[in-house]
Amino acid sequence: MISKLDLYKVFCEVAKCESFSKGAKALYMTQPAVSQAIMQLEGELEVRLFTRTSRGVILTNEGKLLFEYANSAINLINVGEEKLLESKNIMLGELKIGVGDAISRYFLLQYLDKFHSEYPNIKLKIVNRTTLELCDMLKSGKIDIAICNFPIEDTSLEIKKCMDVQDIFVCGDKYKNTLSMPLSFEELSKLPLILLDTKSNSRQYVEKYILSKGIEIVSEIELGSHDLLLEFAKINLGIACVVKEFSREYLNNGVLYEVKIVEEVPKRSIGFCFLKSVPPSPATKKFVEILES
Structure with missing residues (x-):
């Protein structure tokens, strides 16, 4: 009889392929064998995992719940096998790094350069995502390490700080003179604000703090890149919330001004x-x- 682990591997492959026949092909199994494996797993769990359609199969609600955990577990097993092979020779292997967009440019590059110089045979895979997405990727074994924005509250993760950063608001020439005096958060909230999208950890941090003062800020323009925040502020489309340490070139050259x-x-x-x-x-x-x- 097929092992429990193999049953879950078959289940996950069928779920990803949304087809018994495609799943069988990917697993180098016959379709009847795959069907039998799914029936066995459904029997042991006493729940239906798939709904059959004319185009293939889709997960039931129970199946979706199981897939979320089973797929992560199998990914972690695969990662464990890869790491075991890599441990035999540090000079070979792959390092999968997840990182935020701005952090990769303004913080990570110098360390990547040094690492690649010392270990040129280790393949580097860099994935750009939001902090929340990177945490999920860590837990599913899709990346080895994440470099991202704090704070992070997740007891399953080992977290280590590298540097402090300051969130500021910047503007172009159009707003330079009219915003020469320090603003209150209430005054700031009435300006056309350019912010990162709502999934961004850094935006959530700034919004949460200002909201704790009783003021809600709303974006007029939302962007997915820190560099775009700088460029949009540069052409006077609004007031952008950026990281001071990642914006020094614009500030030092007088292209943008801190509000x-x-x-x-x-x-x-x-x-x-x-x-x-x-x-x-x-x-x-x-x-x-x-x-x-």
Whole structure:
């Protein structure tokens, strides 16, 4: 009889393919064998996992719940096997890094350069996502380490701070003179604001703090990139909320101007995190050593 782990592998493959026949092909099994495996798993769990349609199969609500955990577990097993092979030789392997868009440009590049110089045979895979998405990818084994915006509240992750950053508001020439005096949060909220999209951890941090003062800020323009915030503010489309440390070139060259606020948003941090429950691979350990140095 097929093992329980193999049953879950068959289940996940069929779920991803949305087809018994395509799942069978991907697993190099016959379709009857795949059908039998799904029937066995449904029998053991006493629940129906798939709804049959004319085009294939779709997960039931119970199936969706099971898939979320089973697929993550199988991914972690696969990652474990990869890390075991990598541990035999630190000079080979792959390091999968998840990072925020601005952090990759203004913080990560220098460390990637040093790591690649020391370990040129280790393949680097860089994934750009929001902080929330990166945490989910860590827990499903899709990346080894995430460099992202803090704060993060997740007890399953080992979290280490690298540097503090300051969120500020900037404007172009059009607003320079009219915004020469420090603004209150209420005055700021009435301006045309350019913010990152609502999934951004940094935006949520700023919004939450200003809301704690009784003021709600609303974006007139939402963007998915820190660099676009700078460029949109540069052509006077509004007042952008940016990270001061990542905007120095624009500020030093007089392309953008910092809008003074009566009360600054408290500094926050950026740093890296990885799963507590999974020992980091040798490549990850070496990269962490470079980050901490």
